Amino acid sequence: xxxxxxxxxxxxxxxxxxxxxxxxxxxxxxxxxxxxxxxxxxxxxxxxxxxxxxxxxxxxxxxxxxxxxxxxxxxxxxxxxxxxxxxxxxxxxxxxxxxxxxxxxxxxxxxxxxxxxxxxxxxxxxxxxxxxxxxxxxxxxxxxxxxxxxxxxxxxxxxxxxxxxxxxxxxxxxxxxxxxxxxxxxxxxxxxxxxxxxxxxxxxxxxxxxxxxxxxxxxxxxxxxxxxxxxxxxxxxxxxxxxxxxxxxxxxxxxxxxxxxxxxxxxxxxxxxxxxxxxxxxxxxxxxxxxxxxxxxxxxxxxxxxxxxxxxxxxxxxxxxxxxxxxxxxxxxxxxx
Amino acid sequence: xxxxxxxxxxxxxxxxxxxxxxxxxxxxxxxxxxxxxxxxxxxxxxxxxxxxxxxxxxxxxxxxxxxxxxxxxxxxxxxxxxxxxxxxxxxxxxxxxxxxxxxxxxxxxxxxxxxxxxxxxxxxxxxxxxxxxxxxxxxxxxxxxxxxxxxxxxxxxxxxxxxxxxxxxxxxxxxxxxxxxxxxxxxxxxxxxxxxxxxxxxxxxxxxxxxxxxxxxxxxxxxxxxxxxxxxxxxxxxxxxxxxxxxxxxxxxxxxxxxxxxxxxxxxxxxxxxxxxxxxxxxxxx
Amino acid sequence: xxxxxxxxxxxxxxxxxxxxxxxxxxxxxxxxxxxxxxxxxxxxxxxxxxxxxxxxxxxxxxxxxxxxxxxxxxxxxxxxxxxxxxxxxxxxxxxxxxxxxxxxxxxxxxxxxxxxxxxxxxxxxxxxxxxxxxxxxxxxxxxxxxxxxxxxxxxxxxxxxxxxxxxxxxxxxxxxxxxxxxxxxxxxxxxxxxxxxxxxxxxxxxxxxxxxxxxxxxxxxxxxxxxxxxxxxxxxxxxxxxxxxxxxxxxxxxxxxxxxxxxxxxxxxxxxxxxxxxxxxxxxxxxxxxxxxxxxxxxxxxxxxxxxxxxxxxxxxxxxxxxxxxxxxxx
Numbered sequence: 001x002x003x004x005x006x007x008x009x010x011x012x013x014x015x016x017x018x019x020x021x022x023x024x025x026x027x028x029x030x031x032x033x034x035x036x037x038x039x040x041x042x043x044x045x046x047x048x049x050x051x052x053x054x055x056x057x058x059x060x061x062x063x064x065x066x067x068x069x070x071x072x073x074x075x076x077x078x079x080x081x082x083x084x085x086x087x088x089x090x091x092x093x094x095x096x097x098x099x100x101x102x103x104x105x106x107x108x109x110x111x112x113x114x115x116x117x118x119x120x121x122x123x124x125x126x127x128x129x130x131x132x133x134x135x136x137x138x139x140x141x142x143x144x145x146x147x148x149x150x151x152x153x154x155x156x157x158x159x160x161x162x163x164x165x166x167x168x169x170x171x172x173x174x175x176x177x178x179x180x181x182x183x184x185x186x187x188x189x190x191x192x193x194x195x196x197x198x199x200x201x202x203x204x205x206x207x208x209x210x211x212x213x214x215x216x217x218x219x220x221x222x223x224x225x226x227x228x229x230x231x232x233x234x235x236x237x238x239x240x241x242x243x244x245x246x247x248x249x250x251x252x253x254x255x256x257x258x259x260x261x262x263x264x265x266x267x268x269x270x271x272x273x274x275x276x277x278x279x280x281x282x283x284x285x286x287x288x289x290x291x292x293x294x295x296x297x298x299x300x301x302x303x304x305x306x307x308x309x310x311x312x313x314x315x316x317x318x319x320x321x322x323x324x325x326x327x328x329x330x331x332x333x334x335x336x337x
Numbered sequence: 338x339x340x341x342x343x344x345x346x347x348x349x350x351x352x353x354x355x356x357x358x359x360x361x362x363x364x365x366x367x368x369x370x371x372x373x374x375x376x377x378x379x380x381x382x383x384x385x386x387x388x389x390x391x392x393x394x395x396x397x398x399x400x401x402x403x404x405x406x407x408x409x410x411x412x413x414x415x416x417x418x419x420x421x422x423x424x425x426x427x428x429x430x431x432x433x434x435x436x437x438x439x440x441x442x443x444x445x446x447x448x449x450x451x452x453x454x455x456x457x458x459x460x461x462x463x464x465x466x467x468x469x470x471x472x473x474x475x476x477x478x479x480x481x482x483x484x485x486x487x488x489x490x491x492x493x494x495x496x497x498x499x500x501x502x503x504x505x506x507x508x509x510x511x512x513x514x515x516x517x518x519x520x521x522x523x524x525x526x527x528x529x530x531x532x533x534x535x536x537x538x539x540x541x542x543x544x545x546x547x548x549x550x551x552x553x554x555x556x557x558x559x560x561x562x563x564x565x566x567x568x569x570x571x572x573x574x575x576x577x578x579x580x581x582x583x584x585x586x587x588x589x590x591x592x593x594x595x596x597x598x599x600x601x602x603x604x605x606x607x608x609x610x611x612x613x614x615x616x617x618x619x620x621x622x623x
Numbered sequence: 624x625x626x627x628x629x630x631x632x633x634x635x636x637x638x639x640x641x642x643x644x645x646x647x648x649x650x651x652x653x654x655x656x657x658x659x660x661x662x663x664x665x666x667x668x669x670x671x672x673x674x675x676x677x678x679x680x681x682x683x684x685x686x687x688x689x690x691x692x693x694x695x696x697x698x699x700x701x702x703x704x705x706x707x708x709x710x711x712x713x714x715x716x717x718x719x720x721x722x723x724x725x726x727x728x729x730x731x732x733x734x735x736x737x738x739x740x741x742x743x744x745x746x747x748x749x750x751x752x753x754x755x756x757x758x759x760x761x762x763x764x765x766x767x768x769x770x771x772x773x774x775x776x777x778x779x780x781x782x783x784x785x786x787x788x789x790x791x792x793x794x795x796x797x798x799x800x801x802x803x804x805x806x807x808x809x810x811x812x813x814x815x816x817x818x819x820x821x822x823x824x825x826x827x828x829x830x831x832x833x834x835x836x837x838x839x840x841x842x843x844x845x846x847x848x849x850x851x852x853x854x855x856x857x858x859x860x861x862x863x864x865x866x867x868x869x870x871x872x873x874x875x876x877x878x879x880x881x882x883x884x885x886x887x888x889x890x891x892x893x894x895x896x897x898x899x900x901x902x903x904x905x906x907x908x909x910x911x912x913x914x915x916x917x918x919x920x921x922x923x924x925x926x927x928x929x930x931x932x933x934x935x936x937x938x939x940x941x942x943x944x945x946x947x948x949x950x951x952x953x954x
Contacts, residue, residue: 103853463934468904559896586781603762
């Protein structure tokens with residue numbers, strides 16, 4: 001059994017224009033001790049998914065359906081108080097921009113001790129020692145516990161956030177775009193810290209990112225999200241080498257890899273569809289260079305071969321589509337609708 | 338027609354501003370037609386039989402009763418709109434004119450002019466408003482002009498600061514750069530290109546200044562530094578206070594002028610609050 | 624900014640304070656001496672004959688050239704000599720010294736009540752957005768800020784003092800009170816009984832600002848990422864609100880408190896007059912009405928200096944409370 005399995009999750013936001021289905025029937029699973037990359041463009045619902053698993057959504061958002069089964073318990077069915085018990089102790093979170101994620105008017109020590117004492121039940125002296133240990137673990141000098149967040153560089157803030165996330169020995173850590181705000185060299189360093197700690201501590205992780213290169217560099221498995229649903233998932237090697245969904249093919253061409261090697265980058269034209277009124281067909285069809293009439297009419301069901309899942313009507317033709325997708329002209333043709 | 342429709346749409350979307358605008362419109366109408374609306378001459382000493390009709394309570398004849406000197410309260414209230422609008426509008430105009438001018442100079446020219454104006458603004462903001470008004474009133478002839486001058490002299494820094502920061506961002510825009518390159522004179526860029534862009538913001542600060550001026554006039558009149566010849570809400574309150582209206586429980590006399598001042602000042606606040614969303618859409622998301 | 628940078632900031636603000644005070648006192652000097660018309664008329668009764676007038680002018684030093692007067696004026700100010708009251712024949716500094724504690728107590732009491740109320744209600748409104756409470760509370764807060772404060776005072780006076788008789792209608796102690804020293808008076812029940820109405824009036828008038836400010840900053844802070852993180856950490860609601868949200872949201876409110884303290888000392892003028900509260904504001908009004916020019920000048924200078932000082936304190940308080948300003952980056 002997986003450590004975490006999300007089944008058919010629905011997250012709705014009330015907006016001025018109506019109900020936005022940020023996550024609209026998405027499923028994924030995470031095995032103990034492995035890193036899952038959750039990848040997609042901005043606005044596809046991946047960050048919302050991470051927050052929904054934590055059970056902390058903005059006021060306008062709510063889980064409208066589905067299950068989040070963690071260590072055999074459905075978190076959605078738990079009371080808020082029970083959920084709060086689990087938060088940070090079993091599942092913790094590394095935020096997108098550590099700048100605002102740390103309280104600007106409190107020293108790092110206070111912020112570490114708060115979690116260790118209030119949530120971890122440690123005595124003050126033990127918490128003090130643990131905070132220093134955690135700082136060393138992520139490669140920070142414990143003396144910097146006396147500093148305020150604004151005295152840290154971006155990379156150091158992110159290390160501090162990682163230290164906070166590991167404070168209570170969680171089983172699962174959700175990292176939401178942990179390196180996006182950093183420059184390329186620091187990205188590498190932080191990813192290395194994450195990967196090393198993950199394997200040393202045997203953590204399970206969900207690494208939310210828009211960057212295929214980060215997935216390739218740091219993850220074991222990958223789930224590709226588009227317009228609120230997971231359109232393809234599998235092992236990183238399998239999905240990156242033999243993508244079955246045209247969207248995944250597009251994404252792999254749209255980003256340079258983490259080593260900085262840039263081939264010819266091909267953008268996917270257009271942007272994800274409105275989440276207010278999702279289409280009845282495949283959601284990627286309007287931007288897909290290979291869409292057929294059928295694709296616009298009915299949504300493709302997920303098909304699983306081995307452990308590689310895809311939801312695409314033309315998955316059988318994937319090898320041919322991959323060849324075509326490697327040509328910039330294929331995507332350029334979609335520029336004019 | 339399009340302007341009317343867009344204003345209409347804006348007011349429907351911003352109930353706060355709509356209420357404020359309606360109050361202003363109402364007061365403007367009352368001021369314009371004060372002669373016809375007022376049941377009596379506000380200065381006329383009314384008589385009941387052979388005696389002066391003092392301290393009459395509310396009645397169908399005198400909706401808000403009469404004052405200690407036998408004058409009709411409602412009529413005074415109605416004529417008070419004129420002085421309120423006069424003080425409010427002239428003071429607001431003066432504040433906006435000075436503030437916009439100095440903000441524009443400071444933001445666009447920069448350098449020592451900017452430093453000088455900014456420091457001046459800091460110092461002016463360090464002067465206590467009402468005491469300054471009192472001293473000014475004591476040393477010149479008391480009257481509404483003093484109020485307008487005091488408001489103009491002390492309230493321009495708020496407007497100037499906002500205009501300055503707006504100008505700072507405008508001057509970096511491409512079209513200003515283009516105008517500079519094509520050889521437009523500095524004065525032309527400032528007054529023809531930039532000034533129209535900052536006017537809505539200035540008007541916003543003006544709508545708050547109207548309220549401040551009316552409050553200032555009321556306070557000055559209450560303390561005895563108003564023009565006793567004019568009929569204003571502040572003078573009404575001063576008379577009521579000085580003639581024991583409080584002890585007599587003559588609510589009909591001292592409550593209405595305060596309510597009138599409050600609704601007019603509140604209208605200014607509401608307009609500016611509503612317009613903030615229009616002028617700074619980002620704030621509205623909060 | 625480094626540690627020494629923060630000290631520099633303090634030095635700079637204090638320097639600016641001195642500059643402001645100097646400019647304000649100079650403006651005051653000019654205001655009182657350069658107004659149109661004969662300045663001596665402002666405080667000399669026209670009934671004096673020419674000889675008395677000369678003698679008086681000389682005793683005030685007004686027969687000397689302007690620049691010399693200015694130096695004498697500044698020299699006297701530096702020694703705390705504000706001249707002698709024209710009407711009461713006592714040093715102005717003594718009158719101000721008697722009045723200032725009353726004003727400070729009135730201001731502190733009402734400002735503290737107003738901020739306590741405003742902060743609590745503002746925070747409450749930030750947590751309960753939308754709905755009837757908000758729809759009623761915000762216009763109500765705006766309305767009390769829009770009303771002339773002396774009129775609020777008149778309403779309370781008419782209702783609570785005259786009609787219900789719960790409070791005295793004016794002054795700081797009952798007439799003929801045996802209590803003579805300030806200390807004795809402040810400790811008496813009578814004093815607080817007299818303080819209640821003016822303090823209530825000012826509280827009503829002042830609570831709108833902290834209320835709206837607290838609500839706005841609280842809403843901003845509640846949307847911040849670190850509050851979301853605090854929820855994710857499973858912290859109790861109490862910890863989230865008190866330790867994180869309130870502490871961040873209070874920064875601007877504390878600054879506003881210091882600013883309000885300075886502004887109120889001058890702004891109390893009308894409320895002190897309505898309730899005949901023997902403070903600096905009322906002293907100023909009486910001096911202006913009675914053409915007691917040395918007292919008016921002294922009161923104006925005192926009020927201006929308090930205002931400028933509190934502005935500086937507000938600036939520094941913000942810098943001190945916000946580690947982003949007071950504690951510099953290491954690199």
